[in-house]
Amino acid sequence: MVHFTCDLCGKDLHTNGERRFVVKIEAFPGFDPTELTEDDLDDDPMEAVAQILKRDEAMAADIDTDKPQGFRFDLCPSCHGKFIKDPLGRDALRSFDFSKN
Ligand SMILES: [Zn+2]
Incomplete structure (x- = not known):
């Protein structure tokens, strides 16, 4: 298990x-x-967007630090509750700033 x-x-x-x-x-x-570009706009707009996205993915693949980063976490109900209230931990960052002053 x-x-x-x-x-x-x-x-x-x-x-x-x-x-x-x-x-x-x-x-x-x-x-x-x-x-x-003008060329992109000649085509079907959705197709143009798809092409931009593809180009963007290709660019991202070239630069290592810009690669898409995936994260997966398992959380208990209590931590999940905290996470959805403040997904980026902004409260924690703010209190950290205050403690420096
Ligand atoms: Zn937890």
Whole structure:
């Protein structure tokens, strides 16, 4: 049997019969809509967008640091509740800034 622990607090999610929440985060470079050229606009707009996205993916593949980054976390109900309230941890960052002053 697969063993799950909460990636935030380390709580064992199997033995406690706790519900498990999966969080998936994907980060990738966005594309600039102003990069559309006249040629792109001649075609079907959806096709043009698809081409831009494909070009964007190709560019992303070239630059290692800009590669799409996928993250997957298993969370216990308590940590899941905290996560959905503040997915980017902005509250934590803010309090960190305050503590420096
Ligand atoms: Zn947890």
